[in-house]
Amino acid sequence: MKYIIAILFAACVLLATPVVHAEEQLVAVVVNAESGITTISAKQVRRAYLGASIVLNGIEIKPLLNETNKLASEVFMQRVMFMSAEAYERQLISRSFQGGIRPKVYEDLPELLSALHKDNAAITFMLYQTAVDTPGIRIIGRL
Amino acid sequence: MKDFGASYAAIRTLIILFAASTGSVWAGDFLIFPSITSVHQSQQDTELAAKEFVPAADFFYTNDFNQTRFLAEFLKSSQEAELERMQVGWRIMPGKTAWIGRFHNPLSFWNTQMHHGEFLQTSLSRPTVSNYEDEHGPLPAHITGLMIESSRTAGDSEINYTADLGVGPTFDTTLQPFDLLDPHNPGNLAASVRLGYHPEAGNPNQYGVAIGYADIPFTSTVTDPVSNLPVDEVEQAVLSAFLNIESDKFHLIGELFILDNAVSGTGNSTKYTTFSAYLQGEYRLGESARTTLYGRIESTPDAAKDGYLSLLPEFSPHQGVVGIRYDLTPKQALKLEAGKTTRQDSLEFNSISAQWSMVLPL
Numbered sequence: 434m435k436y437i438i439a440i441l442f443a444a445c446v447l448l449a450t451p452v453v454h455a456e457e458q459l460v461a462v463v464v465n466a467e468s469g470i471t472t473i474s475a476k477q478v479r480r481a482y483l484g485a486s487i488v489l490n491g492i493e494i495k496p497l498l499n500e501t502n503k504l505a506s507e508v509f510m511q512r513v514m515f516m517s518a519e520a521y522e523r524q525l526i527s528r529s530f531q532g533g534i535r536p537k538v539y540e541d542l543p544e545l546l547s548a549l550h551k552d553n554a555a556i557t558f559m560l561y562q563t564a565v566d567t568p569g570i571r572i573i574g575r576l
Numbered sequence: 577m578k579d580f581g582a583s584y585a586a587i588r589t590l591i592i593l594f595a596a597s598t599g600s601v602w603a604g605d606f607l608i609f610p611s612i613t614s615v616h617q618s619q620q621d622t623e624l625a626a627k628e629f630v631p632a633a634d635f636f637y638t639n640d641f642n643q644t645r646f647l648a649e650f651l652k653s654s655q656e657a658e659l660e661r662m663q664v665g666w667r668i669m670p671g672k673t674a675w676i677g678r679f680h681n682p683l684s685f686w687n688t689q690m691h692h693g694e695f696l697q698t699s700l701s702r703p704t705v706s707n708y709e710d711e712h713g714p715l716p717a718h719i720t721g722l723m724i725e726s727s728r729t730a731g732d733s734e735i736n737y738t739a740d741l742g743v744g745p746t747f748d749t750t751l752q753p754f755d756l757l758d759p760h761n762p763g764n765l766a767a768s769v770r771l772g773y774h775p776e777a778g779n780p781n782q783y784g785v786a787i788g789y790a791d792i793p794f795t796s797t798v799t800d801p802v803s804n805l806p807v808d809e810v811e812q813a814v815l816s817a818f819l820n821i822e823s824d825k826f827h828l829i830g831e832l833f834i835l836d837n838a839v840s841g842t843g844n845s846t847k848y849t850t851f852s853a854y855l856q857g858e859y860r861l862g863e864s865a866r867t868t869l870y871g872r873i874e875s876t877p878d879a880a881k882d883g884y885l886s887l888l889p890e891f892s893p894h895q896g897v898v899g900i901r902y903d904l905t906p907k908q909a910l911k912l913e914a915g916k917t918t919r920q921d922s923l924e925f926n927s928i929s930a931q932w933s934m935v936l937p938l
Contacts, residue, residue, distance in 0.1 A: 480777045483778030485727070485729065485734060486671035519906035523906070526607065526693075526696070527693075527696050529636075529638055530607070530636060530691070531688060532645075532647055532663070532665070532725070534640065535605060
C-alpha cells in the first residue's frame with residue numbers, strides 16, 4: 434500500500450511539474466539602458482520586423498535580428514511573427530528587393546549587444562531569462 | 577542593349593560590392609537571382625524560337641549609409657544585359673524617402689513586387705500587360721528621375737503613396753527605356769502616382785489605385801495599323817487598380833488598367849481607350865506549403881482596335897496559364913506552367929514552360 438501511495442504521489446508531482454517547451458518560453462524585447470523607448474506592443478514589434486516604420490517616444494526604431502540563439506529565434510517566429518523562419522526570410526528578401534529596409538542580422542551575441550549599446554533607436558529580442566541576466570539593457574516588452 | 581563593355585563593368589562593380597559586403601561600411605544586402613527557363617510553344621516564329629532556353633541572373637545590391645540608401649539591380653541573360661535599377665535615396669523623415677535615379681514605374685503593382693526576381697514570383701510567366709518594355713509590354717516599366725515614397729500608419733492600418741516624375745521610354749519596334757549605361761536618345765516626360773492601403777501595417781494584404789502619364793516619342797514615323805495614318809508620338813494616360821490578398825494557403829493578385837492612348841503624327845491625332853485586366857490565384861498544398869498550384873487569366877478585349885497596342889505584335893490580348901511551383905529548398909524553386917496565348921498579330925499557340933530559380937546567398 435505504501436508503494437502505491439508513493440507511486441501515486443510521485444505521479445501527481447510529475448503531472449504538476451511544468452514542462453518547458455519552446456512555445457512556452459517568453460521572449461523579451463530589449464533596448465540599451467540609455468534608450469528613450471519605454472514600451473512596445475507585440476503588434477508594433479511584428480510590424481517593425483516586417484519593415485514598417487514604427488516611431489516610439491519620438492524615435493524611429495531599428496530592429497536588430499537576433500540569430501545568436503536558435504531557441505530564441507524559434508520562439509520569436511512562433512509567438513510574435515506567426516510564421517516559419519523560411520517564410521519570414523522570403524518576406525524580407527521581397528521587402529529588400531522592393532527598396533525596403535531589412536533588419537540587420539547578428540549571429541554573435543557580443544556583436545548584437547554592442548550594436549544595441551551604440552544606438553538608442555535599436556531594439557532586439559532574446560529569451561526572457563537571458564535579458565534578465567544581461568547587464569546594460571532594459572526590457573520594454575515581454576511577449 | 578548594345579554596349580556590353582559597360583554592362584560587364586556594371587557586373588564587376590556589383591561583384592566587388594558583394595565581395596566587400598562581408599564586412600565594413602559596404603556590408604549591405606547583396607542578392608543574386610539565377611534562373612534557367614525553358615519554353616516550348618506549339619507555334620513558333622523567329623522570335624519565339626529564340627526564347628526556348630534562357631539562363632539568366634539578376635544581381636541586386638542595397639545598402640544604407642546613415643540617411644542615404646543605395647540600390648542597384650543588374651540583369652544578365654542569354655538575350656540581354658541591362659542595368660534595371662540604379663537609385664540613391666534620402667530618408668527625409670521616418671517612412672518617407674526621396675529617390676533619384678532609374679527605378680520601377682509604380683503604375684504596375686506586379687512590376688514593383690517581382691520584376692526580374694524570378695524566384696519571388698510564384699508563376700513562371702508575368703501578366704502580359706506588366707511585361708518589360710523589350711518584351712512588348714505596353715506600359716513604361718522603368719522611369720529615370722525623381723520618386724517620393726511615403727507611408728503612414730493609422731491605427732492598425734497603413735496608407736502608402738509613391739509619386740514619381742522623370743524621363744520615360746521612346747518607341748522603335750517596342751518601348752525603349754532610358755538606359756543609364758548608354759544615355760543617348762532620352763524619352764519625354766513620364767509621371768505616376770500610386771496610393772496603397774494595408775488593412776494591417778506590415779502585412780502583405782494591400783489594395784490600391786494608380787494613375788500614370790507618359791509622352792512617348794517614336795524614333796521614326798510609323799503607320800498606325802488601325803487608322804492607317806502616320807504617327808510619331810503617343811501620349812499615354814493610365815488609370816489602374818490593384819489588389820493583393822494573402823493568407824497561409826491562398827494568394828490572390830489582380831490588376832485592372834484603363835489605357836488612354838492618344839496616337840499622333842503630322843496633322844493628325846487618334847485617341848484609343850481600352851482596358852486590360854488579369855487575376856492570378858494561388859493555393860499552397862500541405863502543411864509545409866512547398867507545393868503551390870496557380871492559375872492566371874488575363875484579357876485586353878479591344879486590343880485589336882487600339883492603334884498603339886497594334887504596334888506591339890507580341891503583346892498578348894488573351895492569355896491563360898495554369899502551373900505548379902515546388903520549393904526544393906526555402907531558396908530554390910521549380911516551376912512548370914502550361915499556357916494558351918493569343919497574340920496581337922493573331923498568332924495563337926499553346927505553351928509549356930519549365931523554370932528553375934533560386935536566390936543567393938543560401
